[in-house]
Amino acid sequence: MLASHRNHLQDNEQQIVFSISATTYKFSELIYEAQKLMTAFAFHRAGQNTREDLHEQFDVLWSRIGVVAAIDFKDRPMITKVLEDYHEWLTSSDAILYGGSGPLEPAELELLASSLDPLVVATRQAWMFEFNHSRFESLAEITRPAKIQRQRGEIMIAGLLSAIVLYLVAEVYFAALAQRRAVQLQEAAQTANRAKSDFIATVSHEIRTPLNGILGMASHLADQNLSEENRESVRIIQDSGGLLLTTINDVLDLAKIEAGEFALEFGDHDIRAALRTARELYLETARDKGLELDLTVSSSVPECLRVDERRCRQVIHNLVSNAVKFTQSGYVHISADYKKGTDAAHGILTISVEDSGPGIAKAAQARVFEPFGQADTGISRRFGGSGLGLSISRDICGLMGGSLELTSALGRGARFDMILPLEEVAQNKATSKRAQSDPQDATDLSGRKVLIVDDNRTNRLIVKKFIAPLGAEIAEAESGEDALRHLSQHPADIVLMDIQMPGMDGVQTTRKFLADRAQAGRVAPPIIGVTANAMPHQIEQYLASGMKEVLAKPVSKAALLRMLTRHLSEPYDKGGPAEAA
């Protein structure tokens, strides 16, 4: 690269000729401007120009000296000497010319002119001598621009080369640095995410505990003989509490999804029943609004599918409740269709919820799936809701390997398609939901001994009110220590154990109790965790301590009774030998 650059310059003799011409021009201009100043002095003496005219011509000459002085005159003493003399003359003349105002004195003019004249002659002689006695190449050498340019060119190329090398080194270095930083950031993000999940779990616990009290008591009140007015008040408490619970559950779900702790529980279920339930649930609201709410299930939908029914229901409910909520008149159609895939067992289930509501503008369609996103901000004020439902629903569908898609246009209603790849299972495996529902009337707990361990009096009271009417004998303990004391003296068929308690917490108490029983060779009654700490990793920890099951607060009456029925259906052998631990 350097060589070719040099060749380019060497070949370019024109440039050398130009350089010499330029230098010649600079000398001739210098001589010309000096002569013009000589003339100006003569005019001034005759009163034909002003001091300012002299200033201007003097300055022009000064600038020409500057141009010639910029040439590199190394080893050319004649020229160097002339330039030195000029500088001396310029400095001394400057004082005279700019030292006063008005016309100059004749003596001053005489001094200036007589000292400039020999300089003009000397300049001419110096340049003629160099031009006549130097070789062509050597003349070219003193022409600064060519020389400078060559140096500049070489410096530039060398600079470019080192810049490239430097760039490569820097690139490698910074890539490594960035990689390390990315790992650090990832770790920091994970830590932050964990902290957030913990925070949300804590907050949700703090809200669920009092909510447990509100909903439990309201539920108990509703079973009493109330006046119509009070019944309405209780209904509002239940509705509001229910809405709050839904929102907390949504937030918790979102936190679980974000923390990657959202676990699906697949089982064999009849999705058609879930769809019927969803329709029944919203039928009354739809009727009140004058909406048509119907369900069409294609005969291709299998009776039994392997699916996380709870989560599936959550999405269906969310879609149907949204449709009913936002549609003012017309209809909401729910439909389901199943298409078999290449292998017989696998297929695609599509559940569609279509409405004749206001529709969603194209621009807002992506936003409705964002957490807290709603098509227009006025919606939350008019209809309520956290705005989390669709975001969670889409995440759930995604986790199941499917998708949730929206087709809509403003003013033309909206259709949500829940598309899930699901496996068809043999019919007889389907767990009948009906068999386990509504156990409360059939359950008879007479003679059963239940120990409720909770530091919160309200919580104990709720559980007590739920199960007391069924004939169970209830004992209470307000701490882990208290529970252990009670269990050492009194038999129990089942223990409902709170987790967060001052002193020994539920996990410690469970471990200690089970260990003591194992040591004594005695069978332990089942321990059920009852907690507002409902994150999957927490539940796992409770089960690991030996609890048989975990119920999330606020505890619903139905869930509590179902659980009790399950564990108390076989009589517990109080004095028998230890089962395999």
Next chain:
Amino acid sequence: MRQILGFWIACFIAVASFAAHAAQLGVPHGRVLLEVSGQIGNTNGDGVARFDREMLEALDWREVETYTSFTEGLQRFAGPTLASLLEAVAADGTKLHATAINDYYVVIPTGHADEHDVILALDHDGKPMRVRDKGPIWVVYPLEEAEAGEKPFDTEMIWQLNRLSVR
């Protein structure tokens, strides 16, 4: 409605600024540094437009940092853009005959004013240039160091400029 209003406002501004331009060219009170002649629409006497420092300062004054092949290292120049001067005199031509105090002259295409952001530099390193320092006006083309080495506009970069003629 808003668009129509906007249109009228734009029209008003256009007319007002045109009127302002026509009336803008005042009379120099200080020493005349530059005289513009030739095909120009705005003058302030004898078919020419004369500018003193104050009038030039009122134009689109810029400060630039640039390299020239006549100087060493980064240079700081300040002065009005050539474009703003041409606009002020309502120049109507394709060429500029730029003449220095000593009658040296070059031809500059008027298009260069916008294409190369040409500056009529009056100040060098924060001080007004004297004639001995290539003042009162040096036509400066802002360039990178490498570009300046190639000397693309050394001919046009006339110094000691005091006259422009629009052709």
